[in-house]
Amino acid sequence: MHGLHAVAAALLNPRRRLRRLLLTAEAEATLAARLPPGTIAARKLSAERVEDRTRFHSFLPEDSVHQGAAMLVEPLPGLALDDVLAASAGPVLLLDQVTDPRNVGAILRSAAAFGAAAVVVQDRHAPPETGALARAASGALETVPMIREVNLARAIRGLQDKGVWVLGLAGEAKRTLAEAKPADRRVGLVLGAEAGGLRRLQRETVDEMVRLPIATEVESLNVAAAAAVALYELARA
Structure with a gap:
């Protein structure tokens, strides 16, 4: 998934299993301001810094509006x-x-x-x-x-x-x-x-x-x- 709102919400969702987080410096600062302190560390993630934004296009569609944030996640478990x-x-x-x-x-x-x-x-x-x-x-x-x-x-x-x-x-x-x-x-x-x-x-x-x-x-x-x-x-x- 990609985009600041989607990534932030997934980080706050304990039901969501997270695998990998990629952020630009700007996106990391934005998330740090939006999320409670220690949120990323609490999810046992270490954000990978992306210096060149074109790197996102290697795994996202070229027209993706990612805002410098992308995360590899597993689908949510089903609910009855x-x-x-x-x-x-x-x-x-x-x-x-x-x-x-x-x-x-x-x-x-x-x-x-x-x-x-x-x-x-x-x-x-x-x-x-x-x-x-x-x-x-x-x-x-x-x-x-x-x-x-x-x-x-x-x-x-x-x-x-x-x-x-x-x-x-x-x-x-x-x-x-x-x-x-x-x-x-x-x-x-x-x-x-x-x-x-x-x-x-x-x-x-x-x-x-x-x-x-x-x-x-x-x-x-x-x-x-x-x-x-x-x-x-x-x-x-």
């Missing part, structure tokens, strides 16, 4: 959805074939901002935890559980069995999210990729399809933008 639901009362986001790592990262960031309990993705149709995803999440990959499920419709039914009211987002739905959100139950919100939206099985499984009230001149929102607006609406009293 039941455990996540017990730990937080926030809404649950479910992503139906959203494959762009930058979109998923941005959604994780919004999920952290508005207190979502988890982001659920379908294992075969979701990006891995790449550096691009972690940077777009700006640290939220370390704080919001990203749960991979083999079957998204089954995950929806599992949430419904636990009393979660699951809503699917689509522009052609009759009621808005504000009109349909329950006041006394946790909400699950299913979002699809921009091109195809929610697939048929997900549409048939959710409790209700809802929409965001956007201007008629705009066909749709980017999925990450839609997630942010929807989470804000759910967070409103």
